[in-house]
Amino acid sequence: MAEKLTAVKGMNDILPPDSARWEWLEDKVRALMARYAYRNIRTPIVEPTALFVRGLGEVTDIVEKEMYSFEDRLNGEALTLRPENTAGVVRAVAEHSMLYDGGKRLYYMGPMFRHERPQRGRYRQFHQIGAEALGFPGAEVDAELILLADALWKELGLKDVRLELNSLGQPDERRPHRGALISYFETNADQLDEEAKRRLHSNPLRILDTKNPKMQALVEAAPRLIDFLGEASLAHFSSVKAILEANGIAYSINPRLVRGMDYYNLTVFEFITDSLGSQGTICGGGRYDYLIEQIGGKAAPAVGWALGVERVLELIREQGGAADLPVPDAYAIVPEASALPLVLKTLQALRALGVSVQMHAASGAAADGMGSMKSQFKKADASGARFALIFGEAELAQGSVAVKPLRGEKVEAAQAQTLQPLETVALWAHSLRAGV
Known part of the structure; x- marks a missing residue:
């Protein structure tokens, strides 16, 4: 490796x-x-x-x-x-x-x-x-x-x-202040650290920005630029x-x-x-x-x-603040891989209208299947999506998709699913997302 x-x-x-x-x-x-x-x-x-x-x-x-x-x-x-x-x-x-x-x-x-x-x-x-x-x-x-x-x-x-x-x-005001700083720090050279001594003649103004606690009193008493x-x-x-x-x-x-x-x-x-x-x-x-x-x-x-x-x-x-982390509007649950062409066609229509949808995808050993409904619902809930869209065999046979709310104060875990015709589900989801 x-x-x-x-x-x-x-x-x-x-x-x-x-x-x-x-x-x-x-x-x-x-x-x-x-x-x-x-x-x-x-x-x-x-x-x-x-x-x-x-x-x-x-x-x-x-x-x-x-x-x-x-x-x-x-x-x-x-x-x-x-x-x-x-x-x-x-x-x-x-x-x-x-x-x-x-x-x-x-x-x-x-x-x-x-x-x-x-x-x-x-x-x-x-x-x-x-x-x-x-x-x-x-x-x-x-x-x-x-x-x-x-x-x-x-x-x-x-x-x-x-x-x-x-x-x-302005620069012409800093020049006399610079001279005053050099004279002041030269008089107190024994209190300067090595960094300050190095800067004394090249850039004495930067000494004022020192983080050395032992030099704070010295810096506080230095000539002030505002007086110049x-x-x-x-x-x-x-x-x-x-x-x-x-x-x-x-x-x-x-x-x-x-x-x-x-x-x-x-x-x-x-x-x-x-x-x-x-x-x-x-x-x-x-x-x-x-x-x-x-x-x-x-x-x-x-x-x-x-x-x-x-x-x-x-x-x-x-400070305990929180960003608004993005979550999908819906999570697509797909019991059978054979339904994927129709599922993806429907999801593309949703996305084209601005609806955010996460599709369940097989992974690992389940690559030849889509995984159990229970595991898919767990992932739907973990995604933060407001709705689960269920593309089951019975629903597709009716030309529909089942919609199950996952969020909201009035949503109960056992609340019945509603069916939406496939040809109108995109418009339904878009109007629901927009609050119409």
Whole structure:
């Protein structure tokens, strides 16, 4: 026997019935995005490595440690499995000149890849849903995206998700803050861990995002970026907050919130829960007005967010929420294999009218027969179907199918079956499903 192959560590199969929860979430997202006039974009999983080095920043954890990068064997091109998708969306927008006729509101869903230690809510292949608004400079679009995310939590029935906000201002405001940070941390160098010492002169702002508990007091006392912001940046931030307050959205200001990529400016935000341990951020984003120009496009403002699908689904489970798992409308019970041609013809008519039907199929040793009625009824009940359609010899001799309800408060186990003529059963089942 050949060696059994398994999935790559940290890259997980998504199997039924769990895959139905993913579909449920995706359907909720699609419907909500349509209400906000966001349109779907799909970009490649593999992008040029330079896109992320230039876009995310050379001294970010993602670029330095986590990217799956390789050389194309045909032409030697440096390629990378996307670790996030904002850069890819921006590349596509710039490459196809999508902003020539005005701003665009876009959303995406799909897998991302980072080489890190797998743990709860953090995998090497993980999935994100993101929303990006490109070509709009106003604070009202920052606020719109936050309102969109908040509306999604309500659609999913999530509770106890808090919003944290900060402003990173503009690059010319960050430069004096950067100098102040370096001076402050150099004065306290004996309290810095090795990671912080490495970042001190290359990217001191990232030290504020440290997870080292021994450094928290030091970070809390560090110079605050918001104290270096000019009038325009503060006004933009005030407009975002005013819109959120007008819509009853609670938030807190976190002056240490910097996000993990270097491309952000002005508004940054995270939605956080305490229900998932250390992986508490379920959604984060902000404004990135300079990224399009950074990767070679025509300068344009932009803002967006991404959520972690695995973390959101885990939070739904943690809070006792449940997705609406799909079940068939009917289960076809077939006592004799000789009836299968007529059975399948009838089921195809049902399916063509939008009725979901699961057909019983022989398996294993019973491949030459259909199995007992008792076993078929057990499978019909386990399927969750509302009705059993019984294609028995006596029923077919009358040109009919027996219909037995399996669900509902008024349904008794011994309730008599009703007969429906084969030529009208599809219309009957369709009208019954539609509640007519």
